[in-house]
Amino acid sequence: MNDQEPIQLRSELRERRKKEQKHFKLLKWGIPLVLLSVLLIGGFSIKQFFDQRALDAQIKVEKQIIIENSQKAQKQSGFETIKNVKERRNITQIIYSPKEKDTFPIADFSEKSKKMMDDIMKKQKTKEPIVLVAGLGTTSYTEHLGAYHIQVDTYQWQINKNNFEKIATKTDSPLYINQKTGKPVTSKELIAEDANLLGIHQVIQQQILDEAEDPKKIIDAVLDLPVLNWESKITYAPEELKITLQKNDTGVSKISLPYQKIRPFIQQNLVNPAVFTEDVQALDPNKKYIALTFDDGPSAATTPKVLKVLAEKKVKSTFFLLGQNAKEYPELVQQIQKDGHEIASHSYSHPQLTALTADQVTKEVRETDKAIFNATGILPRTFRPPYGAVNPEVAKAIGKPVIQWDIDSLDWQSKNTHSVIEVVKQTSHPGGIVLMHDIQQSTADGIATIIDNLKSHGYEFLTIEEMFQLNERPLYQYFGLENYRKI
Numbered sequence: 001m002n003d004q005e006p007i008q009l010r011s012e013l014r015e016r017r018k019k020e021q022k023h024f025k026l027l028k029w030g031i032p033l034v035l036l037s038v039l040l041i042g043g044f045s046i047k048q049f050f051d052q053r054a055l056d057a058q059i060k061v062e063k064q065i066i067i068e069n070s071q072k073a074q075k076q077s078g079f080e081t082i083k084n085v086k087e088r089r090n091i092t093q094i095i096y097s098p099k100e101k102d103t104f105p106i107a108d109f110s111e112k113s114k115k116m117m118d119d120i121m122k123k124q125k126t127k128e129p130i131v132l133v134a135g136l137g138t139t140s141y142t143e144h145l146g147a148y149h150i151q152v153d154t155y156q157w158q159i160n161k162n163n164f165e166k167i168a169t170k171t172d173s174p175l176y177i178n179q180k181t182g183k184p185v186t187s188k189e190l191i192a193e194d195a196n197l198l199g200i201h202q203v204i205q206q207q208i209l210d211e212a213e214d215p216k217k218i219i220d221a222v223l224d225l226p227v228l229n230w231e232s233k234i235t236y237a238p239e240e241l242k243i244t245l246q247k248n249d250t251g252v253s254k255i256s257l258p259y260q261k262i263r264p265f266i267q268q269n270l271v272n273p274a275v276f277t278e279d280v281q282a283l284d285p286n287k288k289y290i291a292l293t294f295d296d297g298p299s300a301a302t303t304p305k306v307l308k309v310l311a312e313k314k315v316k317s318t319f320f321l322l323g324q325n326a327k328e329y330p331e332l333v334q335q336i337q338k339d340g341h342e343i344a345s346h347s348y349s350h351p352q353l354t355a356l357t358a359d360q361v362t363k364e365v366r367e368t369d370k371a372i373f374n375a376t377g378i379l380p381r382t383f384r385p386p387y388g389a390v391n392p393e394v395a396k397a398i399g400k401p402v403i404q405w406d407i408d409s410l411d412w413q414s415k416n417t418h419s420v421i422e423v424v425k426q427t428s429h430p431g432g433i434v435l436m437h438d439i440q441q442s443t444a445d446g447i448a449t450i451i452d453n454l455k456s457h458g459y460e461f462l463t464i465e466e467m468f469q470l471n472e473r474p475l476y477q478y479f480g481l482e483n484y485r486k487i
């Protein structure tokens with residue numbers, strides 16, 4: 001029995017050993033496998049951890065570059081700014097707001113910038129890092145005109161390039177600045193002179209008529225339109241001037257005037273030069289120009305002959321009509337217009353305006369405007385006072401550029417054809433304005449020779465508008481091309 005025991009023990013022992021060996025095998029291979037996995041996973045995580053850190057560091061560096069560049073750009077604007085940085089998830093917001101908040105021309109700069117950024121972020125769906133930079137953008141149009149606007153640049157992280165790229169720039173509407181004052185341009189700076197207010201008033205009157213369905217119905221209201229003054233509501237806008245008209249019966253309460261239309265009446269260096277188109281051909285300084293003008297008509301007896309000669313000789317001139325005659329002979333006024341001549345005003349009944357009250361002057365001008373409008377559909381732009389008599393009060397009541405002359409044919413005095421021809425021949429000079437009267441028989445008889453003489457001396461003929469390129473202004477009087485002055 002004793003012998004059996006050890007045998008049994010031995011076999012048990014063997015079995016146990018076998019089992020142990022099995023365990024050992026499992027341990028021998030299993031542990032390294034587990035360890036390897038742990039190492040691999042751990043290593044991967046550690047690599048990922050370090051990669052992310054490197055990326056974060058790279059993003060940080062690139063962000064810093066954006067900040068440095070934007071800081072430089074802000075410095076160039078000439079304003080001291082305060083930088084405000086806000087980080088939220090993948091988005092970094094940087095706002096450069098003006099330090100002198102109260103005196104800075106754009107009000108609520110920070111609030112407006114934030115609003116612009118919020119609008120951009122609402123549309124942004126990416127998970128990549130985004131940097132938004134809001135600051136002051138400036139533009140210089142002329143030495144005098146600049147503009148400020150809020151500008152928001154959007155930078156987005158580019159995974160494959162490992163840097164930020166600007167993907168969008170958004171700007172709000174610009175605020176126009178007088179570079180001399182650093183303040184927004186005002187309509188007063190733009191218009192500057194009473195003469196220009198009157199000039200703009202003329203343009204408004206014609207524009208209302210041009211845009212009216214039935215201009216004849218509103219002509220009285222247009223002629224009675226309260227004259228534009230410094231208290232009128234005039235708003236500067238980049239491409240046009242917006243005016244709220246005083247109470248009137250034209251049916252128009254607000255009007256927008258393109259700067260091109262009021263070019264002579266504004267400080268042109270205070271508007272964007274892009275709004276102007278060159279539609280007037282410049283005069284050639286080497287050419288001899290002269291303007292023929294005819295006063296006091298039209299006359300049924302003599303004006304048709306003058307018109308016939310002008311048509312034959314292909315010469316354009318300017319007719320300063322009397323309102324009472326224009327009213328009597330509208331078909332002659334229409335013929336003058338049809339032939340391509342310029343029609344201007346010479347008062348209604350030919351009084352010496354300096355002897356009248358302002359109201360009486362206004363009435364003379366108004367009635368002539370109406371008579372010429374009824375015949376032609378347009379208002380005369382310029383005015384010649386009878387006898388050339390004018391003073392500042394009269395000029396203001398006239399409200400139109402005053403066209404005088406520097407070559408007097410004296411046809412009204414001599415009433416002699418030969419004399420008229422000789423006087424014009426002797427006194428003509430380049431850039432001159434010749435005064436004649438189409439109601440004088442001597443002029444009607446002599447005009448063909450007068451034109452031939454001038455042509456043989458190399459003169460070219462201009463209307464008044466052509467001579468002054470539509471730059472004539474109220475409160476100024478014009479004697480010749482280079483000869484004009486304030487009244």
Ligand SMILES: [Zn+2]
Binds near residue numbers: 295296346350386387
């Ligand atoms: Zn006259």
